[in-house]
Amino acid sequence: MRSTRIDGVSVLWTEAPPPLEVALIFGCGVRDETFRTLGVTHLVEHLAMSTLPRLHHDHNACVDLRTTDFLASGRPEQIVVFLEAVCRALADLPLDRLEREAGVLAAEASEPEHPTIGALLSRRYGVAGPGLAPWRGPGADRITPQAVQEHVRRHFHADNAVLILSGPPPEGLTLPLPRGDRPRRVSGGPSVLAAVPAWSQECVPDVGLGLHSDRHDDVALALAVDVLRERLVRKARHEQGLSYEVALDRCRVGGGQSERVLRVDARGGEERRVAELLWNEAQRLAADGPAAAELAEEVAAAKEVFSDPRHAMADLLRLAEAELFGESALDPQEWLRVADSVTPGQARDAFASAMDTALLAVPDGAEPRLSLPDGSPLPVGGCVRSDQLPRGKVFRPSPLQRLFSAGARRSLLVLGDDAVAMRDPDGDVHAIRFDEIVGVEAHGQGRVLFGRGGCVIPVLSDLFSKTAPLVQQIDQVVPGELRYPVSAYWTDDD
Ligand SMILES: [Zn+2]
The missing domain is CATH 3.30.830.10 (Metalloenzyme, LuxS/M16 peptidase-like)
Structure with missing residues (x-):
């Protein structure tokens, strides 16, 4: 280089x-x-x-x-x-x-x-x-x-x-860009909202397991996750015919943090079984660790990738990112040297501690039965963090809507001192504190609120009636730069 x-x-x-x-x-x-x-x-x-x-x-x-x-x-x-x-x-x-x-x-x-x-x-x-x-x-x-x-x-x-x-800079190359200051980033990286195991239904095509790590160069964890992927290819695809694709991605998110995501797609209707298989295999690996032969197999695969001449640009990319973000990164030789010395016990421990942060996403409608090592159910995550409504002024759907729909009878909005909350037709409570609002979308006289925690609260006249005082309050407390009219590109189906 x-x-x-x-x-x-x-x-x-x-x-x-x-x-x-x-x-x-x-x-x-x-x-x-x-x-x-x-x-x-x-x-x-x-x-x-x-x-x-x-x-x-x-x-x-x-x-x-x-x-x-x-x-x-x-x-x-x-x-x-x-x-x-x-x-x-x-x-x-x-x-x-x-x-x-x-x-x-x-x-x-x-x-x-x-x-x-x-x-x-x-x-x-x-x-x-x-x-x-x-x-x-x-x-x-x-x-x-x-x-x-x-x-x-x-x-x-x-x-x-x-x-x-991939070669020397050509003759006459100029890069006429303005000069500037490298943007300063929060040391330690972005702040984590969810750090303990949970599962949630999401609007996603595949089942996914996310594992958080504070060390992006955790070689023992990397090898353990590779082993889990191989086990899932064998079980979900070759043995049970449930899946076609088992993919592993690692997102570096800054401050040395990374999110490793194992995605497994599911034949239509088999989402629940795939989710249970993924979760149970992950639990088994966290408890028993990989076999020495499985680790050796993954190290051999990594050696093959690193020795491919086409890996040279990937290696430059790693160095470029290290320079831009001030993150150290192991070079392939160092990585392989560490990998050769990882024992099954170390891989198990690294994986078990990453499982303490596991988030499992399953496609909407799938209801897998999942438990933690002590036998208790895996908690439900997502944006709902409480079933308690705050005190405050209540807004409901119109009497006519309530007459015809059980969902409408359950739905309500509450304007509290420092938050807006909604009980949705399923009975789940979503709440957004005013200081957590990241966007307010104006739909004529209605508003849709977006919260930092992932809640979306529609203050819309076709769902709730007589919400003018609520809309007025929102417009007063939310800074102007966060409020905007709904995009002209969206259609009603969106
Ligand atoms: Zn919510």
Whole structure:
């Protein structure tokens, strides 16, 4: 690996055969947004890419939780043109195209993570930072030009970027970006909302198990989770024919924290069995640990991956992220050296302590029976944290709605001193403190409240009657910048 600096941007490269592959990586992703500005990074990326002329070589851009990457491969002179054009666009964004690109974004409707991973991150972190992943937010047409400019100024500059290349930087390469200060991040990473085992029904396609770790380089845990994946492939797919895909992802979320997510899809109607299988296999691994042969198998697989020449760019990416976020990362040799020395007992202990943070997401409607090691039921998680309604002024559905619907007879809203609460048609109580409100969407005279803990409370006239005093109170206590009219892109089906 070689390194240099061009126009203030840190540049890393390796010597691989052509074509030249490059990635200009900015330390800015969805976790740097808020509910109110959700999508702003993606909008910046689209605005920049919209300025490029037609190019005949591979190029692309993407936004994930932590970074925005501009990627290309081609001949050196093509790469020079691409990178200079991207930098010039970022330095002077075509804000006159904002409305059009917002429309493109609404049509694309991409998510930075798989929905199952997003749901687990949002349960872990609430509706902030990495927990924003599954949320749609106010919509791209509700992002102001000022929010776009502020976001670019803070994040898209030479001092928050790293360029990686599969060969030496081409002759004449310039990266004309403004200079800036690397954004300061809370040390220790985002604050965790849910840290103890729970399960919840979510609007997700697959069953998912999320395990939290404060050490992203926990090799013993990494190997144990690999073993669990292999066991599930064998049981869920090969033996029981319940699943096709068993996927393992690791999301680094900042401050050394990571969320490892094992996703298992389920043949229609088998969601409950898949959830029980995943949970029980995880419990068994936490109790008994892996066999030595299983660990050796996973170390051998990792060696194979690291020795593939195509891994060189992945290795540069790891170094780029380490530089952008100030996180140390084991290099492949160190990783393998540690992995070789991990014992089954160490893997078991690492996995058992990660299971103390386990969150299980199951598709809506599935009712698995799950228990903790002491035999007690696995608690239900999600946004509902209490069945107690606060004291305050009560609002109900209209008498006619209550006459015809049992759900309407159960539903009510309460305006308390410092919170709004709702009992939903199922009888669950959702509550949002005023200081936890992350967005208020205006639907004519109605309002939809979004809370940091994941609760959504619709103060809408087709659900509740005579809510004018409640709406007035909300508009008074919630800062103007968090209130916005509903996106023109949403249809009633949304
Ligand atoms: Zn709720």
